[in-house]
Amino acid sequence: MGFLNYLVRRLALVVPTLFGVSLICFFLTYMLPGNPAMVKAGPFATAEHLAEMEHQMGLDRSLPEQYIRYASGLLHGDLGESSATGRPVSQDFIQRLPATLELNLAALLIAIAIGIPLGVLSAVHRDTFIDHIGRVVGITGVAMPSFWTGLLFVYVFFYLLNLAPPPLGRLGSGITPPAHITGLYVVDSLMTGNWIALRSSLHQLMLPSATLGLSVMAPVARMVRSTMLEILESDYIKAAWAAGLPRRTVIYGDALRNAMIPVITILGIVFGFLMAGNAVVESVFAWPGIGNYAVTALMTKDSGPIQSFVLFVAVMYVAVNLLVDLAYGLADPRIRLR
Amino acid sequence: MPTLPSSPPVTPRPIPPSLVWRRVRRNPLSFTALCVIVTIALIALFAPLVAPYPPDATDAGSALQSVSWQHLLGTDLYGRDQLSRIIYAARVDLSVAFAATAAAVAIGALLGAIVGYRGGWVDNVAMRAVDAVMAFPAFVLAMGITAAMGNSTGNVAIAISITQIPAYLRLIRGEMLRVREMEYADAARTVGNPAWRIVLIHLLPNCLPPLIVQATLAMGFALLTMASLSFIGLGIQPPQSEWGVMTAEGASQIVTGEWWLFLFPGLAIMITVLAFNLVGDGLRDFLDPRMRGIR
Numbered sequence: 001m002g003f004l005n006y007l008v009r010r011l012a013l014v015v016p017t018l019f020g021v022s023l024i025c026f027f028l029t030y031m032l033p034g035n036p037a038m039v040k041a042g043p044f045a046t047a048e049h050l051a052e053m054e055h056q057m058g059l060d061r062s063l064p065e066q067y068i069r070y071a072s073g074l075l076h077g078d079l080g081e082s083s084a085t086g087r088p089v090s091q092d093f094i095q096r097l098p099a100t101l102e103l104n105l106a107a108l109l110i111a112i113a114i115g116i117p118l119g120v121l122s123a124v125h126r127d128t129f130i131d132h133i134g135r136v137v138g139i140t141g142v143a144m145p146s147f148w149t150g151l152l153f154v155y156v157f158f159y160l161l162n163l164a165p166p167p168l169g170r171l172g173s174g175i176t177p178p179a180h181i182t183g184l185y186v187v188d189s190l191m192t193g194n195w196i197a198l199r200s201s202l203h204q205l206m207l208p209s210a211t212l213g214l215s216v217m218a219p220v221a222r223m224v225r226s227t228m229l230e231i232l233e234s235d236y237i238k239a240a241w242a243a244g245l246p247r248r249t250v251i252y253g254d255a256l257r258n259a260m261i262p263v264i265t266i267l268g269i270v271f272g273f274l275m276a277g278n279a280v281v282e283s284v285f286a287w288p289g290i291g292n293y294a295v296t297a298l299m300t301k302d303s304g305p306i307q308s309f310v311l312f313v314a315v316m317y318v319a320v321n322l323l324v325d326l327a328y329g330l331a332d333p334r335i336r337l338r
Numbered sequence: 339m340p341t342l343p344s345s346p347p348v349t350p351r352p353i354p355p356s357l358v359w360r361r362v363r364r365n366p367l368s369f370t371a372l373c374v375i376v377t378i379a380l381i382a383l384f385a386p387l388v389a390p391y392p393p394d395a396t397d398a399g400s401a402l403q404s405v406s407w408q409h410l411l412g413t414d415l416y417g418r419d420q421l422s423r424i425i426y427a428a429r430v431d432l433s434v435a436f437a438a439t440a441a442a443v444a445i446g447a448l449l450g451a452i453v454g455y456r457g458g459w460v461d462n463v464a465m466r467a468v469d470a471v472m473a474f475p476a477f478v479l480a481m482g483i484t485a486a487m488g489n490s491t492g493n494v495a496i497a498i499s500i501t502q503i504p505a506y507l508r509l510i511r512g513e514m515l516r517v518r519e520m521e522y523a524d525a526a527r528t529v530g531n532p533a534w535r536i537v538l539i540h541l542l543p544n545c546l547p548p549l550i551v552q553a554t555l556a557m558g559f560a561l562l563t564m565a566s567l568s569f570i571g572l573g574i575q576p577p578q579s580e581w582g583v584m585t586a587e588g589a590s591q592i593v594t595g596e597w598w599l600f601l602f603p604g605l606a607i608m609i610t611v612l613a614f615n616l617v618g619d620g621l622r623d624f625l626d627p628r629m630r631g632i633r
Contacts, residue, residue, distance in 0.1 A: 013469075020470020024479075028486040139619075143612035145562055147569045148585055148604030155592050155600070166593075276477035280566050284589070295570045298485060310482035314474045 006329045014322055021318065025311040026070050029080075029303065079308040084300045089308045093290055098183025099170060100289030103212060103282065104274045105184075106205055110213030111220050111270065116263070118217075119224025123232060124251055134221060141218030146277045150211040150284035157207060164207050165200075167285040172200040208285040215281075216273040220266055227262045231255050261331050268317075268324035275313045361624050368620020371613040378610055382428035391419035393426040393579050402591070405598055412598035414587065420598065423579040424606050430580045431610070434491060435560035438498035443553050445499075446506025451537050451545070453507065454514025461511070468504040476501040480563050484572045494573035498560050509552055513545035547625040554618035558611040565607050581607045 079089035122134035157164035178189035178197040185201035279291030294309035397417035411420040453464040483497035565582030567573040581603040588599030
């Protein structure tokens with residue numbers, strides 16, 4: 001009952017946010033320099049042809065009418081057309097989404113695998129050498145532009161050491177992609193036992209996922225550290241110390257387990273960082289995902305993909321944060337009462 | 339009835355100098371970072387005096403030269419001296435980041451103060467708007483805005499500014515909700531101050547410390563956003579020397595081994611951002627010692 005109530009209240013908060021998001025994207029789409037009808041009609045269009053095109057696209061109507069048209073299009077999955085590929089943006093998106101998903105998941109794994117232990121160790125050994133190292137790593141990690149980290153990796157691991165493949169996409173040249181099941185090459189090649197594709201896709205994934213992972217590792221470590229510190233100061237941990245429980249049990253049993261609940265919320269924030277870094281990292285490594293798609297569209301002044309990317313990321317961000325909040329509400333009953 | 343004198347504004351109690359020095363000494367790293375920022379700002383300000391070459395002077399005879407005594411950070415494809423270009427780029431990077439942050443602070447704080455003091459439906463509408471803007475990861479929104487408005491230095495500043503406003507608005511609104519219930523706010527109301535005077539002169543100054551911390555940290559973020567935007571070809575365009583643009587230009591030379599072209603502009607970004615973050619952290623400890631070590 002309590003959770004259902006919370007679910008409904010939390011869902012009700014999403015509606016105005018999504019409305020606001022669609023309004024912002026609508027204005028971004030229509031604020032563009034250059035008349036979209038003119039772009040579509042081509043440079044040799046006559047005035048009549050242009051007017052007809054404007055009418056067809058609904059550009060001669062009032063703004064509220066245009067917004068309703070735009071919003072109902074969105075609800076039907078219509079993201080407009082890409083003038084470069086001549087296809088609906090939604091189709092291009094679906095095709096490129098697995099690449100982005102694979103990169104982001106790998107980066108998330110790396111960030112969690114390094115960030116959580118680093119945060120825990122820093123908190124437990126507060127103000128010691130480990131904590132200082134953690135702080136330095138964290139604060140430099142945030143300050144490094146992800147495109148630069150990526151280039152640094154390419155220079156060191158590809159050019160100098162020749163350990164990594166050239167930064168050109170998801171598979172080495174001449175290797176055919178595995179049979180399409182999930183679209184994630186690593187998963188698909190594992191499922192079909194295609195070891196050549198698996199090797200190549202892991203090899204290609206190595207540097208971009210490390211780049212993106214490092215850029216979000218620092219905030220993860222920082223947040224884990226502060227949560228862990230708060231919990232170590234709490235009464236029940238003091239009670240556990242007072243009861244004479246062994247250090248290991250208190251820290252890794254009681255404290256860490258309770259610290260992991262707030263850490264769920266980190267995932268929402270991390271997702272935002274991932275999507276922000278995504279466009280840049282994908283373009284460094286020519287990774288054929290949606291971020292790279294948007295960046296490539298920039299070169300040709302193709303507005304459809306860019307604005308769809310912005311909208312898509314925002315909607316995903318809202319959805320992920322909703323899920324995170326719900327998971328948090330499920331894990332911690334006190335949250336539901338707020 | 340005698341007219342009451344207008345009450346003197348309440349300003350935060352200044353921290354005594356001896357305490358200032360003690361706290362600064364406790365955080366040498368942040369103090370060093372502050373010196374780094376001041377140095378970079380001075381170098382940017384006096385760029386024509388500091389830079390060894392004009393930033394756009396091409397010299398076909400000395401193209402793609404590595405690090406040497408003539409060219410401390412090497413030269414690019416057109417023989418332009420990279421150190422000079424990085425120095426001139428500091429002007430663009432710092433001034434855009436500063437302008438964007440300053441505008442966002444001013445607008446965000448003012449709106450936040452009004453919204454927080456007024457409350458009611460104004461507050462509700464404003465917070466829904468903030469939620470909507472914050473639903474976008476900042477960099478992605480900045481990307482959308484710059485793409486929509488067109489590439490120019492001014493538009494980059496506007497885009498970065500828009501992404502920052504909600505954070506300040508929310509921060510000051512929260513502070514305002516707290517301080518408007520304080521006794522000195524009641525006192526200011528009792529003596530008949532107009533609402534604008536209470537907000538601007540009595541309450542807002544008491545909300546400033548967290549705002550200063552936030553703005554310092556935001557400078558680093560603004561620099562990163564700007565460099566990333568220009569790296570992917572949005573915003574500032576070559577041949578303008580800007581750190582992100584220079585890194586992008588250097589990227590194509592990696593496969594031929596000209597490492598200095600991508601390395602140094604990125605290093606400049608990293609050092610500057612790092613310095614702003616360290617100063618922000620230090621300021622937070624300084625203004626609120628309870629926060630020390632927690633976040």
